[in-house]
């Protein structure tokens with residue numbers, strides 16, 4: 503019997519807590535504020551940005567969306583980031599990815615004040631995560647949301663064998679760090695990994711974030727394993743599917759996230775959570 507991890511339900515619970523936290527902050531004279539910058543007209547990015555804005559407003563936050571043309575230069579984007587770095591009403595700054603090719607993404611990440619880095623991508627914050635630095639700092643929202651889901655379903659990574667397939671800055675690397683800090687034994691695999699499927703089968707916790715539809719199926723999963731599918735791929739019919747073949751995987755897994763309705767909803771809920779925390783840390787010194 504497999505348990506389907508309901509990311510929508512966990513996100514709802516997180517959002518309910520955020521709504522209360524925001525109301526309390528507003529009473530103390532602090533309204534958490536987020537600025538989302540989008541460059542160009544990528545339709546999926548526009549939907550994600552619209553969803554972030556709507557959710558932030560619904561939870562009582564101050565939310566600004568800055569839509570820029572695809573021809574925006576590096577200097578123009580840097581100037582806008584500097585503007586939000588100096589804006590006291592904004593606690594979190596997010597530059598939606600992907601960015602057009604004339605923009606140097608690492609330099610943009612570096613330009614955001616680490617204290618307003620709501621994505622948790624700034625090297626200062628990544629460094630703190632990797633070193634398990636004490637204190638408060640933002641952590642990438644997708645992997646952090648996955649940790650919240652594991653916690654909600656009573657899955658403790660300590661002592662478990664975890665395999666993370668994917669080594670991106672957004673998911674794979676911070677996921678591996680979070681699982682390591684939670685005392686799992688972690689292997690990071692990727693497109694050049696030999697015997698990938700055999701390795702996947704050793705995992706008690708398997709996180710798949712490759713962008714390859716149905717890379718992993720039930721044959722590659724240990725009986726009873728927890729399977730977290732970060733993929734958001736389109737199949738030949740344009741249907742949204744994950745990196746895991748859900749139908750065969752759920753015959754073997756103990757716990758599994760669906761696509762859609764698993765990791766995705768948690769990303770936005772956790773982004774809201776991080777925005778509230780940044781506001782508390784900066785304005786209340788918590």
Ligand SMILES: Nc1nc2c(c(=O)[nH]1)N[C@@H](CN(C=O)c1ccc(C(=O)N[C@@H](CCC(=O)O)C(=O)O)cc1)CN2
Pocket residue numbers: 550596597598599600621643644672734742761762763764765766767768769770
């Ligand atoms: N600066 C950032 N850019 C991007 C990030 C990010 O975290 N920071 N992540 C992704 C896109 N993304 C948020 O930005 C995101 C994508 C998808 C979902 C989601 O809820 N997905 C749903 C399905 C939606 C559908 O039907 O198409 C789900 O999985 O249930 C949330 C956030 C890239 N860019």
Ligand SMILES: [Mg+2]
Pocket residue numbers: 509760761762763764765766767
């Ligand atoms: Mg999902």
